[in-house]
Amino acid sequence: MPHATTDDGVKLYYEEVGSGTPIVFVHEFAADHRSWEAQMRFFGQRHRCITYSARGYPPSDIPEKPASYSQNRATDDILAVMKHLKIDKAHVVGLSMGGFASLHFGLRHPAHALSLVVAGVGYGAERDQQAKFRAEVEVVAKSLLGEGMPAFAEKYAYGPTRVQFENKDPRGFAQFKKELGEHSALGSANTQIGCQGQRPSLYDLVEGMRKMTTPTLILTGDEDWPCLTPSVLMKREIPTSALAVMPNCGHTINLEDPDQFNRIVNEFIVQVETGRWPQRDPRALANSITGMKN
Template identity: 65%
Template sequence: MPSATTDDGIRLHYEESGSGTPLVFVHEFAGDHRSYEAQLRHFGRRYRAIAFNARGYPPSDVPESVAAYSQARAADDILAILDQIGAPRAHVVGISMGAFATLHFGLRHHDRALSLCLGGCGYGAEPDRQATFRAEATATAELLRRDGMAAFAERYAYGPTRVQFANKDPRGHAEFKRLLAEHSAVGSANTQLGVQRERPSLYDLTDALGRITVPTLIVTGDEDWPCLAPSLMLKRVIPSAGLAILPNTGHALSVEEPDAYNALLDAFLAQVETGRWPMRDPRSASATITGIAG
């Protein structure tokens, strides 16, 4: 199995399809590289499409110490994949936890990113939600360690932004739940404590976000409630960002709405590769509605 080794010695499993410009997919907390099967098949026709398992997600290594997990490491692990495949730059696409890693990759290694796509980025980011989110991350880790993955998956798969998937595609949702139950309880608990709970709020990064010039697409479902306001904030702050909202959709974008998600990403990448993705016209930031002062 192909793998990359990080600067702290962690082996990351990856799979790929196709050839051409590298396109790297970064999975969410409840997913793994298999969450991007529809994207590997679709984009592998025109790109070197790559999906990898984060640290803590077998067959990638599962460090026993929480100290081996952090938001910075998650971003740098993407860099390890690029270095392994010999790619000077790549399009990087993430959902949820993977979107945070993608965004931080853009902040830490902007010269290695051709573009960024951030799906479902925002859980716990709002200042008045941070304490609640951190408490939930701690409780989630305790549940994982106490009851194991199968019991956790049975509860987590029916959360408020997952029921949309269950309602519209019971077969797909059943597969999502089955794959989630196969994850490592140790790796998942450590990810909650080291990456999720400790990551900085997006609202504390607005100055850095405002300096991003890499083409950026933000995607969210309109029923992914914790991500709606942060997605709007990211659109306002990042001058190279566009925002797309999928109707009647929750959090698991790539598996819940693969066709709509692929179409958005296809159009975005086509504009980037032809030099047509714009920076925001500063005239659009007028304090007036019509541009005419009263």
């Protein structure tokens, strides 16, 4: 099995296909490298595509202590995979937990990012939701360690922003739930405690966002309620960003509607690679609603 080794000695399992400009896909908390199969097949026809399982997700290593998991480590692990594959720059596409990592990659390692797709990002980011989110992180970790992965998957898969997936594609949802139940309870609990529960609010990253120059696509489902307002925040603050909203979609958008997800992301990457991705026109920031002044 191919593995890349991180600076702290953790081995990350990866898969790759195709040739051309590299794209790295970074999965969400409830998924793993397998969740990007539809994207690997589509983009692998024209690009060198890489997906990997994060630390704590078999067949990658599962560090035993929560201290081995953090937002910075999740971000730097992207670069570790790229360095192992001798990739200097890549398009980085992340969903949810992976979307947070892709955003932070743009903040921490902009020289290595051709573009960023920040999809399904916002859980626990709003000021009035942070305490609630962190309390739920503790509940999730306790459930994982106390009940085990299969029992946890039976409950977590039916979250309020995932039922859209079941209603739209029962067969795909069943596969998603099955694969979730195959994860490591310890690795998932440590991810919740060390990474999810400790990551900074998006509202604390505004100054960094305003300085970003990497082309950025913010993507969300219109029924992914925790991500809607944070997505508008990122659109407003990142001068090289655009916001796309997928209709009648929940959180797991790359699985729930892969054709639409692939089309939107592909159009974005084409614009970036042809030098057609714009930076915000300063005139769009005029302190006026209509542009007319007394």
